[in-house]
Amino acid sequence: MTSDFNIEIEYRHVPRLDSGSEESIKYLDEYGYVVIKNALTTKEAQRTLDLLWDYLEELGTGIDRKDPTTWVDDKWPTCAHGGIMPSYGIGHSEAQWYVRGIPNVKKAFAKIWDTEELLTSFDGVSLWRPWNIDLDWKTESGQSWFHIDQHPISKPGKHCVQGLVNLLPTSEKIGGNVVIPRSHKFFENIPNEYEERLSRLPLDVDHFRFPNDDPKLTSEKAVMCHMEPGDMLLWDSRTIHCSNSGSELEEGTNSLIRAASLICMMPKHLTSEDILEKRREAVDKLISTTNWTNGFRNADEFPLIVEAQDRDKYKWPKKPVLNEYQKSLID
Numbered sequence: 472m473t474s475d476f477n478i479e480i481e482y483r484h485v486p487r488l489d490s491g492s493e494e495s496i497k498y499l500d501e502y503g504y505v506v507i508k509n510a511l512t513t514k515e516a517q518r519t520l521d522l523l524w525d526y527l528e529e530l531g532t533g534i535d536r537k538d539p540t541t542w543v544d545d546k547w548p549t550c551a552h553g554g555i556m557p558s559y560g561i562g563h564s565e566a567q568w569y570v571r572g573i574p575n576v577k578k579a580f581a582k583i584w585d586t587e588e589l590l591t592s593f594d595g596v597s598l599w600r601p602w603n604i605d606l607d608w609k610t611e612s613g614q615s616w617f618h619i620d621q622h623p624i625s626k627p628g629k630h631c632v633q634g635l636v637n638l639l640p641t642s643e644k645i646g647g648n649v650v651i652p653r654s655h656k657f658f659e660n661i662p663n664e665y666e667e668r669l670s671r672l673p674l675d676v677d678h679f680r681f682p683n684d685d686p687k688l689t690s691e692k693a694v695m696c697h698m699e700p701g702d703m704l705l706w707d708s709r710t711i712h713c714s715n716s717g718s719e720l721e722e723g724t725n726s727l728i729r730a731a732s733l734i735c736m737m738p739k740h741l742t743s744e745d746i747l748e749k750r751r752e753a754v755d756k757l758i759s760t761t762n763w764t765n766g767f768r769n770a771d772e773f774p775l776i777v778e779a780q781d782r783d784k785y786k787w788p789k790k791p792v793l794n795e796y797q798k799s800l801i802d
């Protein structure tokens with residue numbers, strides 16, 4: 472952790488609640504996040520990991536899952552903040568579509584929105600390499616990017632609940648997602664607090680970062696949830712969150728330390744025909760997007776990805792072969 476890190480984070484065993492349960496909805500409403508127990512079985516989590524390695528190896532840059540010396544930046548796809556892989560066809564990899572195709576995942580979102588008619592996001596994954604091998608692999612401290620993922624002016628009220636399916640054992644030493652409990656309740660007042668800052672945030676950009684001295688960041692102790700492989704963390708897009716890497720790893724760690732599949736489902740009826748058309752095209756052209764299913768932001772056009780100018784370096788995955796259930800989540 473950097474020396475200016477002054478926000479205390481507690482690694483906590485929070486309740487792990489059943490997908491689609493009343494308790495999970497109540498918990499989410501009250502705290503702004505909830506852990507869903509075994510959204511995937513351990514076997515399904517392992518399968519997702521295997522498919523993620525298939526994706527990485529098939530990029531054709533020379534990554535070998537068994538050999539960490541091949542996980543170098545030169546071969547590893549360009550990542551956004553916090554080790555998130557947003558681009559290069561990841562949103563339509565077999566791995567991501569596999570997770571979307573598991574009914575227990577949708578069940579959690581269906582209860583939140585009280586409808587089975589849902590669309591899935593086409594977003595990416597967070598993969599953390601063992602930074603004891605190369606310190607440059609260590610991802611950012613949470614302090615630098617506590618944020619919400621919903622524009623406080625253009626999107627007032629509850630709009631979106633984001634999800635992260637955890638695929639590996641978690642620990643305080645490794646680090647992971649961090650949420651500020653109940654911070655979604657501050658959302659309404661943010662336009663009054665940050666008039667100037669918000670005047671610089673385009674209305675269609677849903678990523679708003681807080682300065683380190685914002686009292687909301689210490690309004691309650693920040694929580695890093697303990698999760699088993701297969702558990703899914705859900706959080707309201709208005710809840711202040713980030714990821715934070717831990718301070719030490721077991722000596723000799725030589726495997727991925729964190730793997731999380733990002734997934735979000737929102738009600739279909741919110742989506743215009745124009746966006747539905749873009750979504751069909753996205754599947755066809757392997758375009759990854761963000762958590763929002765009723766809007767369209769091409770992740771291959773994120774400034775960081777464009778600047779990397781390495782699009783042609785990667786062999787993109789094959790077009791996904793989807794079953795009817797998976798297809799129903801497109802449009």
Ligand SMILES: O=C(O)CCC(=O)C(=O)O
Binds near residue numbers: 633635
């Ligand atoms: O990796 C994480 O836990 C943070 C992810 C995040 O901020 C997001 O998906 O909006």
Ligand SMILES: [Fe+2]
Binds near residue numbers: 618619620712
């Ligand atoms: Fe976020």
